[in-house]
Amino acid sequence: MSATKPTATLYGLGIGPGDPELLTLKAVRILQRVPVLAWPAPLEGDGMARNIAAAHIPPGRIEIAIRMGFTSDRAGTEAAYDRAAAAIAAHLEAGRDVAVLCEGDPFFFGSFIYLFARLGQRFPVEVIPGVSSVMAAGAALLAPLCAWDDGVAIIPATRSEAEIEALLRAADAAVIMKVGRHLPKVRSVLRRLGLWDQARIIERVGLPGQRVFAPDEVAELPYFSIILVHRRGNAWL
Amino acid sequence: MSATKPTATLYGLGIGPGDPELLTLKAVRILQRVPVLAWPAPLEGDGMARNIAAAHIPPGRIEIAIRMGFTSDRAGTEAAYDRAAAAIAAHLEAGRDVAVLCEGDPFFFGSFIYLFARLGQRFPVEVIPGVSSVMAAGAALLAPLCAWDDGVAIIPATRSEAEIEALLRAADAAVIMKVGRHLPKVRSVLRRLGLWDQARIIERVGLPGQRVFAPDEVAELPYFSIILVHRRGNAWL
Numbered sequence: 001m002s003a004t005k006p007t008a009t010l011y012g013l014g015i016g017p018g019d020p021e022l023l024t025l026k027a028v029r030i031l032q033r034v035p036v037l038a039w040p041a042p043l044e045g046d047g048m049a050r051n052i053a054a055a056h057i058p059p060g061r062i063e064i065a066i067r068m069g070f071t072s073d074r075a076g077t078e079a080a081y082d083r084a085a086a087a088i089a090a091h092l093e094a095g096r097d098v099a100v101l102c103e104g105d106p107f108f109f110g111s112f113i114y115l116f117a118r119l120g121q122r123f124p125v126e127v128i129p130g131v132s133s134v135m136a137a138g139a140a141l142l143a144p145l146c147a148w149d150d151g152v153a154i155i156p157a158t159r160s161e162a163e164i165e166a167l168l169r170a171a172d173a174a175v176i177m178k179v180g181r182h183l184p185k186v187r188s189v190l191r192r193l194g195l196w197d198q199a200r201i202i203e204r205v206g207l208p209g210q211r212v213f214a215p216d217e218v219a220e221l222p223y224f225s226i227i228l229v230h231r232r233g234n235a236w237l
Numbered sequence: 238m239s240a241t242k243p244t245a246t247l248y249g250l251g252i253g254p255g256d257p258e259l260l261t262l263k264a265v266r267i268l269q270r271v272p273v274l275a276w277p278a279p280l281e282g283d284g285m286a287r288n289i290a291a292a293h294i295p296p297g298r299i300e301i302a303i304r305m306g307f308t309s310d311r312a313g314t315e316a317a318y319d320r321a322a323a324a325i326a327a328h329l330e331a332g333r334d335v336a337v338l339c340e341g342d343p344f345f346f347g348s349f350i351y352l353f354a355r356l357g358q359r360f361p362v363e364v365i366p367g368v369s370s371v372m373a374a375g376a377a378l379l380a381p382l383c384a385w386d387d388g389v390a391i392i393p394a395t396r397s398e399a400e401i402e403a404l405l406r407a408a409d410a411a412v413i414m415k416v417g418r419h420l421p422k423v424r425s426v427l428r429r430l431g432l433w434d435q436a437r438i439i440e441r442v443g444l445p446g447q448r449v450f451a452p453d454e455v456a457e458l459p460y461f462s463i464i465l466v467h468r469r470g471n472a473w474l
Binding site: 014016020021028041074106107109110125130131136138145146147148152155156166169171189 | 253257258259260261265337342343344345346347351357362367368370373376379380381383387390391393395400404406410
């Protein structure tokens with residue numbers, strides 16, 4: 001017998017923003033069929049992704065925790081993805097499909113991208129798109145994100161004040177993510193552009209402890225927080 | 238008896254980009270429970286939204302087709318939403334929940350926004366977020382959309398060349414939507430910015446007839462087409 005190319009598939013499985021009911025039918029079907037699951041997690045415990053999908057994970061699955069600290073230590077993060085990629089590759093080589101659980105969507109700011117970069121040339125990959133926290137924020141705030149021919153900017157609050165301002169000036173609507181300790185900088189730019197008073201603010205969208213704030217009542221925000229603004233304010237007719 | 242506030246709920250129901258398996262569990266549950274469904278449709282036939290959800294619609298539902306031509310006739314469009322809002326309001330007043338089927342996500346370029354603008358002050362509204370065609374495009378192309386602290390621009394190709402260029406210059410990654418007859422303009426901007434050769438192009442994502450193109454093989458595109466570009470090209474490590 002000659003060596004054959006591995007036929008097992010690596011799935012990037014979008015599981016949505018937090019509500020277990022926001023998994024897609026396709027994600028549930030794959031969860032119930034795939035023998036190996038991998039999920040990002042903190043240094044201890046199951047992590048958010050596994051908790052979101054928990055009700056759909058059958059007993060007896062092989063599970064790989066991709067553990068990393070909540071820091072910006074790039075070298076440690078890369079090493080964690082290297083180790084996870086090696087563990088996943090071993091299962092794929094042995095013919096076992098592997099699904100990586102991804103909060104939100106796998107290819108929209110998803111950590112699955114770093115596993116795809118390591119394994120995508122070696123194994124068949126299928127990505128199952130998921131509901132993003134961006135869309136969940138609009139739904140939870142009852143705030144339309146964009147309409148007609150709006151230009152939209154998705155802006156991580158970690159960017160510089162000048163970069164945030166350039167994106168806001170070019171767009172009609174904006175979603176500012178990961179606000180956390182960057183709130184003073186973000187508020188300063190939005191005030192300068194006349195957008196602060198209509199800002200819609202939500203923390204931990206779709207997760208336990210979700211909270212909504214008016215602009216004049218927000219003092220500080222956690223990392224998982226989102227601000228929505230629109231040049232036309234809240235006028236949609 | 239005194240008049241009571243209506244308690245029926247208007248649902249904006251995201252049903253995803255086209256694959257019936259990309260409905261969420263929540264959308265399916267609401268579809269099976271709500272007595273009245275409304276869906277956007279062309280002047281004849283069921284339209285895409287109803288087709289996507291068809292397998293989950295129980296027999297005997299009251300259905301409202303929101304019919305409009307595929308044109309930019311603003312007055313005709315407004316009149317169609319006015320009529321649909323009146324028909325929906327009558328059911329809500331009578332205590333019947335109504336779910337409006339929305340391709341993709343209801344508040345992300347969704348026509349539900351125009352019904353929400355007309356009815357959101359009068360009735361309780363709940364929005365069920367859905368998988369957007371933006372995320373479906375990344376998945377279908379096996380092309381990550383954005384990572385780390387990328388700034389992202391979502392750009393309708395209907396905008397002017399200068400507006401498109403301003404958004405592309407401010408962002409790291411971009412999703413250009415509704416390309417269609419605007420392909421020459423979009424290609425011209427992307428060439429000028431050195432982004433055309435790495436463009437990822439897909440038409441009718443998630444729908445029957447989905448097709449992928451390399452930049453040098455695309456001659457024309459239909460309205461429902463998406464181009465993805467990223468300043469870092471396809472390097473994700």
